[in-house]
Amino acid sequence: MGHPLSEQLAGQLRTALRQGRLRAGERLASSRDLAVTLGVSRTVVTEAYQQLFAEGWIRGRHGSGTYVADVAPVPPDRVTADGAEVSHGRGGWVNLLPGYPWTAALQGSAFGPAWRRAWRLAAQADPEPDPNPRGSPALRAALVDYLRRSRGVGCHAGQVLVTHGATHGLRLLVEALLRRGDRVGVEEPGYTRARLALSASGVDVVPCPVDANGLIVDGLPGELRLVYTTPAHQFPLGGRLSVPRRQALLAWARRHGALVVEDDYDSEFRYDVAPLPALHGLDPGVVVYLGTTAKTLTPDLRVGWLVADEDIVARVAQHRNDVVDRNPTVPQEAVRFLIERGDLDRHVRRMRHEYARRRAAVVEAFAGLEPPAALRGDTAGLHVVVELPAELATEVAGAAGERGVRVGTLDRSYAGPPTRSGLVLGYGAASLADLRWGCALLTRLLVADG
Numbered sequence: 001m002g003h004p005l006s007e008q009l010a011g012q013l014r015t016a017l018r019q020g021r022l023r024a025g026e027r028l029a030s031s032r033d034l035a036v037t038l039g040v041s042r043t044v045v046t047e048a049y050q051q052l053f054a055e056g057w058i059r060g061r062h063g064s065g066t067y068v069a070d071v072a073p074v075p076p077d078r079v080t081a082d083g084a085e086v087s088h089g090r091g092g093w094v095n096l097l098p099g100y101p102w103t104a105a106l107q108g109s110a111f112g113p114a115w116r117r118a119w120r121l122a123a124q125a126d127p128e129p130d131p132n133p134r135g136s137p138a139l140r141a142a143l144v145d146y147l148r149r150s151r152g153v154g155c156h157a158g159q160v161l162v163t164h165g166a167t168h169g170l171r172l173l174v175e176a177l178l179r180r181g182d183r184v185g186v187e188e189p190g191y192t193r194a195r196l197a198l199s200a201s202g203v204d205v206v207p208c209p210v211d212a213n214g215l216i217v218d219g220l221p222g223e224l225r226l227v228y229t230t231p232a233h234q235f236p237l238g239g240r241l242s243v244p245r246r247q248a249l250l251a252w253a254r255r256h257g258a259l260v261v262e263d264d265y266d267s268e269f270r271y272d273v274a275p276l277p278a279l280h281g282l283d284p285g286v287v288v289y290l291g292t293t294a295k296t297l298t299p300d301l302r303v304g305w306l307v308a309d310e311d312i313v314a315r316v317a318q319h320r321n322d323v324v325d326r327n328p329t330v331p332q333e334a335v336r337f338l339i340e341r342g343d344l345d346r347h348v349r350r351m352r353h354e355y356a357r358r359r360a361a362v363v364e365a366f367a368g369l370e371p372p373a374a375l376r377g378d379t380a381g382l383h384v385v386v387e388l389p390a391e392l393a394t395e396v397a398g399a400a401g402e403r404g405v406r407v408g409t410l411d412r413s414y415a416g417p418p419t420r421s422g423l424v425l426g427y428g429a430a431s432l433a434d435l436r437w438g439c440a441l442l443t444r445l446l447v448a449d450g
């Protein structure tokens, strides 16, 4: 936003929003009326509204005005003059936990109209009396196209099964193919929810060490039936699985008759680095690919996909049928419209720019870290790791929590004793202003405690 008057107006509105003088659900004056009242041009008001939209303060209902979003005000003592430097978020928290995208963008001025149109169209779908356990054929056809152009995953619709998300895809796969006590490798440190999903299915979860380049293939334990990995952006350390390791992993899978499960949860977002092709594209015979809308749209949507060879898909579909598990039609239709009309691609491109700005703010905030502290995993995804001595990480996360900033710690991603320590900082959920504020608090705490 270039106009100083728009910035002033946005600042004043922000203060009113933070202090609760404008309440959730309240309708704001139209840009025309407010411009007349204030004696400014309508562009000034529109720009201010657009900025507040982008920050998630307000939302628009198509054709029926602009409303205050459901964001709780923070106590007035945390509000500065222009309201721009303090935390907001639900319940007054700044959320720097990993795993959350910027869902305010769904109702923002750039994507909101497409998002609402997709749901309107989806609502016209006839109820499906006997839903296909593989998911809607139309969505699967759209996904074939989307995956080819966005991730180099070549497949046909018979190899695609719609799921409730990446974690659900993993669980379905294991339930359909494995038996109790089968050994399944999981990255260590790794994605806790995947580990929990596997344990709940009764398989034997075997930790597989990772380093800055992702999964250490040379050290893979024996007799694994399957290994679960996040090659595009290792969760949580953030490494990208190098090309030699990709080849070694696929060769290992062939040698041992094992499957590689590729969780491609946030690969749409990468910065300053060329995309690495999905593992699946290199050897579809041994890779099961898992994708999700949890990062590109919202985790609340519960639409993801699994791509595997036809036999595996048939077994998973049979299992789903047996346990009467289905994806509802309407969300699948909404995702299909977003893909078919190019809206999802456009949204991802816009969000890539948006997250790149936030990621730059994080990198800038932590530029002064001195060894052994270091920033890791910032070339992709929506989170970074600030590697720190264990005690310092715990203290800083605790002290930040007391001051309203939630941030994760690395120890939570280990099944066994942690071998690295630090903060896991997600930059998807907080506005740029909140993110800067949260990072400034963290760096101040680091100086004070370090």
Ligand SMILES: Cc1ncc(COP(=O)(O)O)c(C=O)c1O
Binding pocket: 098, 099, 100, 164, 165, 166, 167, 168, 191, 230, 235, 263, 265, 291, 292, 293, 294, 299, 304
């Ligand atoms: C490693 C990893 N995989 C997958 C997901 C998303 O999973 P789902 O699609 O089940 O919501 C996340 C979300 O934070 C994640 O961190």
